[in-house]
Amino acid sequence: xxxxxxxxxxxxxxxxxxxxxxxxxxxxxxxxxxxxxxxxxxxxxxxxxxxxxxxxxxxxxxxxxxxxxxxxxxxxxxxxxxxxxxxxxxxxxxxxxxxxxxxxxxxxxxxxxx
Amino acid sequence: xxxxxxxxxxxxxxxxxxxxxxxxxxxxxxxxxxxxxxxxxxxxxxxxxxxxxxxxxxxxxxxxxxxxxxxxxxxxxxxxxxxxxxxxxxxxxxxxxxxxxxxxxxxxxxxx
Numbered sequence: 001x002x003x004x005x006x007x008x009x010x011x012x013x014x015x016x017x018x019x020x021x022x023x024x025x026x027x028x029x030x031x032x033x034x035x036x037x038x039x040x041x042x043x044x045x046x047x048x049x050x051x052x053x054x055x056x057x058x059x060x061x062x063x064x065x066x067x068x069x070x071x072x073x074x075x076x077x078x079x080x081x082x083x084x085x086x087x088x089x090x091x092x093x094x095x096x097x098x099x100x101x102x103x104x105x106x107x108x109x110x111x112x113x114x
Numbered sequence: 115x116x117x118x119x120x121x122x123x124x125x126x127x128x129x130x131x132x133x134x135x136x137x138x139x140x141x142x143x144x145x146x147x148x149x150x151x152x153x154x155x156x157x158x159x160x161x162x163x164x165x166x167x168x169x170x171x172x173x174x175x176x177x178x179x180x181x182x183x184x185x186x187x188x189x190x191x192x193x194x195x196x197x198x199x200x201x202x203x204x205x206x207x208x209x210x211x212x213x214x215x216x217x218x219x220x221x222x223x224x225x226x
Binding site: 006034089101106 | 145147149154155156157158159162164172204206208210213214215216217218219220
């Protein structure tokens with residue numbers, strides 16, 4: 001049972017374009033939603049995270065949009081660059097993330113073409 | 115600099131053998147986790163620990179065990195390796211306050 005569903009599985013975007021990755025969840029107890037970025041041969045690293053008291057969080061070219069009623073959240077990468085090519089994982093946890101017991105989505109392989 | 119290290123980075127073993135993957139962190143984090151990464155499945159939680167002598171099962175714990183005798187280390191043991199356990203294994207630790215996980219670089223295990 002996949003508690004966090006992520007789509008698409010892979011994504012190709014032209015340099016300068018917008019990359020959008022979507023995630024949906026069922027467990028209404030989730031209250032912490034991070035995105036992790038993983039480069040080949042490396043472990044995932046935290047990119048950006050949101051809590052459900054806000055509908056959007058922006059850090060540089062990366063934005064999380066959160067829709068609590070629809071139980072969905074998405075990552076938007078503006079002005080996508082070849083250096084953004086990586087695998088992106090959404091995740092969710094309860095207790096505001098304090099337990100750190102994250103449930104991950106299946107990942108999206110992003111390729112940004114020059 | 116504080117860090118989290120995994121060893122070995124690559125290992126090939128045979129079905130039925132016992133395998134131990136090491137994880138060592140120098141941040142003094144109480145929380146440590148083991149995930150496996152498989153194409154189409156993402157990262158799935160195997161075991162986790164919230165402190166010394168504390169261990170808990172994750173969603174895919176069958177065939178795996180962990181022990182926590184100190185703050186720095188959480189070794190993952192496969193008692194009798196199976197081909198289905200061929201995967202990339204990631205250890206992580208975290209600060210309770212921020213919710214951020216810090217991952218090691220992974221251990222690629224092949225079971226023949």
